Amino acid sequence: MATASTPREIADKAVSLATGDAGDLSKARSTLIDLAGDVALPLEQARELLVRRIRTRSDDFAATAGLSLLNGTLSQVGKVDDLEWQPRRWKLPR
Numbered sequence: 001m002a003t004a005s006t007p008r009e010i011a012d013k014a015v016s017l018a019t020g021d022a023g024d025l026s027k028a029r030s031t032l033i034d035l036a037g038d039v040a041l042p043l044e045q046a047r048e049l050l051v052r053r054i055r056t057r058s059d060d061f062a063a064t065a066g067l068s069l070l071n072g073t074l075s076q077v078g079k080v081d082d083l084e085w086q087p088r089r090w091k092l093p094r
Helices: 007-019 025-035 040-056 061-077
Strands: none
Touching: 007 025, 007 040, 007 061, 025 040, 025 061, 040 061
């Protein structure tokens, strides 16, 4: 396994894969997973970069295509859960 790329590199690669010639979608997703080192966090950070880019320029269709590809890729890797569910603590006896 190669060294994981930065979120910026992953975001740029997602845009280039999504806007390039119509290739194999599963191959594009595999490429992004390899760049991320098979970890979801860099993919999520790349997704955040593309969301910020789209918020700045809503007609950035390349970023929208890259975001769509990243979302599909994350569905294969899994989601980073930043909150761990805890049972509710009741103040009154039940």
